[in-house]
Amino acid sequence: MFVDYYEVLEISPNANSETIERIFRYFAMRYHPDNRETGDESRFSEIVEAHNTLKDPVKRAQYDIQYKDNLSLRRELTEEAADPKSVERDSAIQAKLLSLLYVKRRQDVHNPGIGDSELERLSGCPREHLEFHLWYLKAKGWIGRIENGMLAITVEGIDRANSEHRREPAATRLLNHTS
Template sequence: MFIDYYEVLEVSPNANSETLERIFRYFAMRYHPDNRETGDEARFSEIVEAHNTLKDPVKRAQYDIAYKDHAGLRRELTEEASSTKGVERDVVIQARLLSLLYAKRRHDVSNPGIGDVELERLSGCPREHLEFHLWYLKAKGWIARVENGTIAITVEGVDRVNSEHRRDPTIRLLDHTAS
């Protein structure tokens, strides 16, 4: 797990060595285990580790590379979280997976599963993205692995597909125009 040493010391990534030393001394005195009022051994160790890394120019340069990578990942996560497109896309992929597994179960009740590679191919979703959707659908109880190792829709999954089908307004419109 990445530890943000700048956050630990409550300084900017642009802080100079003098600022780092001053802040370190302040926190070291405050959290030192010998301080009976505010001592905190775990916090003190964290502060010492952060200081030792950031005071050494070579270690700090190496740390800053990891820090920038981590900051980039945080930015990506924040952007993805603020966009509804990712969630909407996930809903479509999950519905597609359930529909594929539903169709397979209806077609061959005695052999209802689809293998991982085939599911990846049919869904058009790469394996690294598919794992999230499979995890979610399994956790909801809508799909499960069967004895032969393939993935199949469960009774709860069939109920889910049926409930979504009944709510789809385009289906209702088609039913009304056909009569």
């Protein structure tokens, strides 16, 4: 897991070597395990590790490459989190997966499963994204693995799919005319 050494030392990525040394000494004294009032061995270890990396120009240059990559990942994460359509797309994919598994169960109650690859193909959702949706649907108890390893909708999943289903106005009118 990536550790932000600039955050650990509470300094700017543009900090010069003098600033790194000064801040390191301050935190080292404060968190040293021998300090009875504020000692913290875990925090002290983080500070030493950050200092040892950032004080060495070669290690710092290598670290800065990782730091910039991580910054890009965080930026992508915040952009996606800020996009309200992201959650809507996820809900639509989950509803589609439930619908596919619902129809499969309804068509053949004794063989209700669909494999991961087939679900990927039918849903149009890439495997790396499908994993999230399958995890969620399983955790909610709406789908599960059956004896042959395939995925199938559960009773709770059928109830969920039914509660999400909205009758089309035209279908309601047809039902009213046949009564």
